[in-house]
Amino acid sequence: MMNEMAQTATLPESGRRIGEVILDLKNISLRFGGVKALTDISFDVREHEIRSIIGPNGAGKSSMLNVMNGVYHPQEGTILFRGEPRQQMDPHMAATQGIARTFQNIALFKGMSVLDNIMTGRNLKMKTNLFQHALFWGAAQREEIEHRKKVEEVIDFLEIQSIRKTPVGRLPYGLQKRVELARALAAEPTLLLLDEPMAGMNVEEKQDMCRFILDVNDQFGTTIVLIEHDMGVVMDISDRVVVLDYGKKIGDGTPDEVKNDPDVIAAYLGASH
Amino acid sequence: MLYREAGQFKASYEEDQQIFPIRQDRVGMAVLLAFFFLAVPMFASQYWLQAILIPVLIFSLAAIGLNILTGYAGQLSLGSAAFMAVGAFGAYNFMLRIDGMPFLLGIVLGGLSAALVGVAFGLPSLRIKGFYLAVATLAAQFFIVWALVKFPWFSNYSSSGVISAQEIQILGYAFTTPESKYLLTLAVVTVFALVAKNLVRSTTGRRWMAVRDMDVAAEVIGIRPMRAKLSAFAVSSFYCGVAGALYAYTYLGTVEPEGFNLDLSFKILFMIIIGGVGSILGSFLGAAFIVLLPILLNVVMHSTLGSAMPPGLGSNLELIIFGGLIIFFLIVEPHGLARLWQLGKDKLRLWPFPH
Numbered sequence: 001m002m003n004e005m006a007q008t009a010t011l012p013e014s015g016r017r018i019g020e021v022i023l024d025l026k027n028i029s030l031r032f033g034g035v036k037a038l039t040d041i042s043f044d045v046r047e048h049e050i051r052s053i054i055g056p057n058g059a060g061k062s063s064m065l066n067v068m069n070g071v072y073h074p075q076e077g078t079i080l081f082r083g084e085p086r087q088q089m090d091p092h093m094a095a096t097q098g099i100a101r102t103f104q105n106i107a108l109f110k111g112m113s114v115l116d117n118i119m120t121g122r123n124l125k126m127k128t129n130l131f132q133h134a135l136f137w138g139a140a141q142r143e144e145i146e147h148r149k150k151v152e153e154v155i156d157f158l159e160i161q162s163i164r165k166t167p168v169g170r171l172p173y174g175l176q177k178r179v180e181l182a183r184a185l186a187a188e189p190t191l192l193l194l195d196e197p198m199a200g201m202n203v204e205e206k207q208d209m210c211r212f213i214l215d216v217n218d219q220f221g222t223t224i225v226l227i228e229h230d231m232g233v234v235m236d237i238s239d240r241v242v243v244l245d246y247g248k249k250i251g252d253g254t255p256d257e258v259k260n261d262p263d264v265i266a267a268y269l270g271a272s273h
Numbered sequence: 274m275l276y277r278e279a280g281q282f283k284a285s286y287e288e289d290q291q292i293f294p295i296r297q298d299r300v301g302m303a304v305l306l307a308f309f310f311l312a313v314p315m316f317a318s319q320y321w322l323q324a325i326l327i328p329v330l331i332f333s334l335a336a337i338g339l340n341i342l343t344g345y346a347g348q349l350s351l352g353s354a355a356f357m358a359v360g361a362f363g364a365y366n367f368m369l370r371i372d373g374m375p376f377l378l379g380i381v382l383g384g385l386s387a388a389l390v391g392v393a394f395g396l397p398s399l400r401i402k403g404f405y406l407a408v409a410t411l412a413a414q415f416f417i418v419w420a421l422v423k424f425p426w427f428s429n430y431s432s433s434g435v436i437s438a439q440e441i442q443i444l445g446y447a448f449t450t451p452e453s454k455y456l457l458t459l460a461v462v463t464v465f466a467l468v469a470k471n472l473v474r475s476t477t478g479r480r481w482m483a484v485r486d487m488d489v490a491a492e493v494i495g496i497r498p499m500r501a502k503l504s505a506f507a508v509s510s511f512y513c514g515v516a517g518a519l520y521a522y523t524y525l526g527t528v529e530p531e532g533f534n535l536d537l538s539f540k541i542l543f544m545i546i547i548g549g550v551g552s553i554l555g556s557f558l559g560a561a562f563i564v565l566l567p568i569l570l571n572v573v574m575h576s577t578l579g580s581a582m583p584p585g586l587g588s589n590l591e592l593i594i595f596g597g598l599i600i601f602f603l604i605v606e607p608h609g610l611a612r613l614w615q616l617g618k619d620k621l622r623l624w625p626f627p628h
Contacts, residue, residue, distance in 0.1 A: 071489075071493070090492070091489075091492045091493045091495075092492060092495055092496075094493075095493060095494055095495030096495060100493075100494065101493055103490065107487045107489065107490035107493075108486075108487070108490070109482055109483050109486035109487055109490070109491075110486050111482060111485065111486050111551065112479070112482050112483075112486065116482070119476075119479060120480070120483050120491075120494060120496070121494055123476055123479065123480060123483075123494065123495060123496055124494070124495035126476045128475075128476070130472070130477050130504060130508070133471060133472050133475035133476060133477045133478075134468045134472055135468075135471065136474070136475060140475060141287070141290070144286075144290065144475065145286045145287065145290070148286045148290075149286070183494065184494075187494060187495070
């Protein structure tokens with residue numbers, strides 16, 4: 001594992017360059033009372049890569065994401081983000097540092113339109129205050145328009161122009177997932193955490209979502225950490241894969257290495273792979 | 274045929290952001306404002322102005338306040354009447370104790386006192402939600418009314434606890450006639466409704482709604498739920514406070530703390546439920562419905578049945594019909610009159626075609 005960390009790989013076919021380690025998790029342990037959700041897990045995420053976390057249900061994948069963006073606080077272990085160690089952090093701090101995420105169960109703001117949902121994603125970049133909003137004149141309006149332009153770029157990018165004024169509650173599942181991605185992208189994150197972005201989708205929707213994830217990674221250089229159960233997708237788009245089982249790390253490496261790892265086959269992939 | 278947006282293209286985001294993006298709506302609003310500002314004071318009777326229109330406007334303002342908190346920020350509250358009391362007694366004391374306090378500044382200061390109190394009673398919302406929070410806001414309702422009675426300083430040691438609002442004067446002009454009081458109330462309510470609309474369509478409003486719809490997701494994209502909730506409590510109580518000050522100054526003239534009881538809080542809550550939770554328009558519709566319907570029922574009953582029925586029966590029958598109508602409306606349209614209006618507009622857009 002140390003050797004693998006030492007080398008900096010490039011992927012010539014897309015021209016994007018895998019950079020330095022951006023997020024380094026060391027010996028993370030997370031317990032809820034007596035239940036050990038994560039035990040002594042260490043891995044890192046490099047800049048611009050697509051890093052997947054796989055494992056059977058209950059392996060601790062979502063807990064891992066929650067640790068990364070400060071929703072859960074591990075009892076042991078250290079997390080280095082851009083080389084800076086962090087102890088206690090809340091999701092708000094994670095967001096200010098440029099970490100955005102989507103949820104396994106869609107967590108959109110149901111009563112708001114698609115546009116408002118995505119605009120909310122930019123709230124950290126909004127500097128005007130309540131009193132300026134009350135007047136909706138001058139700075140507040142300028143800011144609203146400036147951010148609207150950015151949001152429209154995201155809308156174009158994800159091809160959801162036709163639904164921008166629709167309340168999200170009325171959208172089909174696949175599109176809701178896409179809007180949630182749009183809301184995360186609107187924050188222009190450096191690190192994007194995706195929790196099962198393709199769960200419950202049909203083949204076409206999955207293809208679209210894969211394309212968007214690859215495009216985000218390619219065009220914006222966003223680092224992506226991905227949890228997904230569709231092994232075809234994971235092995236196809238990931239640069240490196242980490243495998244969890246019962247809160248322990250059982251494998252880590254490129255898709256090919258992981259695919260052929262006997263422990264991973266036994267725990268998750270099954271013999272037919 | 275008349276109400277259609279076809280051919281109205283938005284070429285800039287400014288145009289797309291308008292409160293009324295469809296031209297017919299803008300014209301309609303202008304006509305409506307002209308009607309209420311010009312025609313009504315000229316032709317309406319004193320009774321209509323003083324007993325119907327002024328209270329409808331004031332309750333609309335209070336309902337907007339509660340709608341900001343409950344409809345937009347998702348925090349249930351049963352303390353609106355108490356915040357109105359703070360506004361009324363606050364404005365009274367500012368104008369009583371500071372010489373030459375301008376009227377409008379006085380009611381704004383009354384509103385600000387209510388905002389402060391509202392934030393204090395909003396603190397439990399950081400830990401508790403839903404019905405439990407509603408019960409916690411009951412504490413505000415009872416405590417504030419108790420405090421206003423208990424400490425006679427608030428009512429300037431008046432023996433009955435009743436305060437008599439000072440005469441309203443703005444720039445030397447005394448507002449004594451019902452027409453002038455109506456226009457003053459209408460102007461204040463119009464400005465505050467516009468401000469409320471601006472707030473809910475900006476980042477502030479989106480933060481409130483985000484916390485209402487999914488607080489965990491809101492936190493993950495960098496919204497501080499604490500700030501969002503407390504700012505909603507502050508703005509909401511400010512609106513209720515200003516409404517309370519107007520209630521004392523332009524509507525009743527004399528108020529006592531017990532006038533701002535739980536019944537009034539419930540009344541305002543019913544207004545937003547019937548009018549439409551999370552809608553500024555709904556606040557007006559709900560207030561009009563709750564104030565006007567009993568009067569309408571009364572008129573209808575008297576003109577149809579007249580003196581044929583025993584006197585006690587009439588008022589009870591009114592209450593029964595009133596309650597029945599509320600239930601009927603909630604079954605037909607649980608999202609309130611504002612949604613009904615929206616559906617009607619959507620239908621009108623396509624009319625006379627079915628799709």
